[in-house]
Amino acid sequence: MEKFIYKKSADLTVLSASMTEFVYKRHSHAEYALGVTLRGIQQYHLGGSLCSSHQNGVMLFNPEQAHDGSAADKEGIDYVMIYIPTELFAEISGRREILRFNSPIVYDQKLELCILSLADSILKDRSEALSSELLVKLVTVLAWPHIQPAIVKPDDLIKRSIEMIRSNLGAVLRLEDICHELQMSKYQFIRLFKAWAGISPYQYFLNCKVEWAKRLIEGSADLYSVVLDCGFFDLAHLNRHFKGVYGTTAFEYSQYVKKSTL
Structure with a gap:
C-alpha cells in the first residue's frame, strides 16, 4: 500500500510515508531533507553510489542533491522526512558559509530522536513554539559532527x-x-x-x-x-x-x- 501524508508548519514540511512498489524519479530538492527509516530498507542512488538506509537509519540530503528512491524488497518501507529551507537552516546554525552533510546515512540515536520528535510535533499539530524549539535542537545536534563547510561550490x-x-x-x-x-x-x-x-x-x-x-x-x-x-x-x-x-x-x-x- 502506498501512503504519503504531508504536513506543513511555518516554513517546514513533514512527510510521513509508507510504500512498496512506488519508485521516485531522479530529482533534487531546494531544501535540506532529513529523514528516518522506520521499517524496511530504503534504497536510492546518490552521487553514483547505491545507498541503503536500514531501520533507524538517518538519511541526510543536501540541497540540490539529485537522488531517486524505492523500497529494497516487496516488504516495503515506512519513513518520515523533514524539509528545511536553506535560509532557515543558515539562520538557526548561525553559519554564513554553505554547509553540507558529511555522510548520506548515519546511525545516531540522538539525531534520530530529534528528527522524530520534530516530525511528531508537526504531524500532530502541536504548538508552533514547541516545533520551533525542537527545530533549533535538531540543527544544533546536526552542527557537529554531521555537517561541514561545502568544498564544492557551483562555478x-x-x-x-x-x-x-x-x-x-x-x-x-x-x-x-x-x-x-x-x-x-x-x-x-x-x-x-x-x-x-x-x-x-x-x-x-x-x-x-x-x-x-x-x-x-x-x-x-x-x-x-x-x-x-x-x-x-x-x-x-x-x-x-x-x-x-x-x-x-x-x-x-x-x-x-x-x-x-x-
Whole structure:
C-alpha cells in the first residue's frame, strides 16, 4: 500500500510515508531533507553510489542533491522526512558559509530522536513554539559532527545557467539561449551541468517547475492557475510530474495544504 501524508508548519514540511512498489524519479530538492527509516530498507542512488538506509537509519540530503528512491524488497518501507529551507537552516546554525552533510546515512540515536520528535510535533499539530524549539535542537545536534563547510561550490557558469533556467519556468526551456549566453555548445553545457547537478538541465528545469507549483499550491493558488503559470499542458501533466517527485499528485497535495490551514 502506498501512503504519503504531508504536513506543513511555518516554513517546514513533514512527510510521513509508507510504500512498496512506488519508485521516485531522479530529482533534487531546494531544501535540506532529513529523514528516518522506520521499517524496511530504503534504497536510492546518490552521487553514483547505491545507498541503503536500514531501520533507524538517518538519511541526510543536501540541497540540490539529485537522488531517486524505492523500497529494497516487496516488504516495503515506512519513513518520515523533514524539509528545511536553506535560509532557515543558515539562520538557526548561525553559519554564513554553505554547509553540507558529511555522510548520506548515519546511525545516531540522538539525531534520530530529534528528527522524530520534530516530525511528531508537526504531524500532530502541536504548538508552533514547541516545533520551533525542537527545530533549533535538531540543527544544533546536526552542527557537529554531521555537517561541514561545502568544498564544492557551483562555478559562475553554473550559477548563471541556474538563474536563466529559474527565471522563466513557465515557458519552454531553450538551451540555445543559455548556451549562447555561456558561449559553449549545447553538448558541452549538458555535460557540465550534469556533472554538477547529477541530473540533466531538462530534468532540473522540470524539477524547478514542480517546486514552483508546490509553492503556489501552498499559497492556496487554484490548481488550474498553477497549471497555466508553471507551463504544464494540463492538470494530468502536472500531477504526473508532481507525483514523481513527492509521491503524491498536485491535487492530493492541495488537499493536505487545505487541511493544514483549517
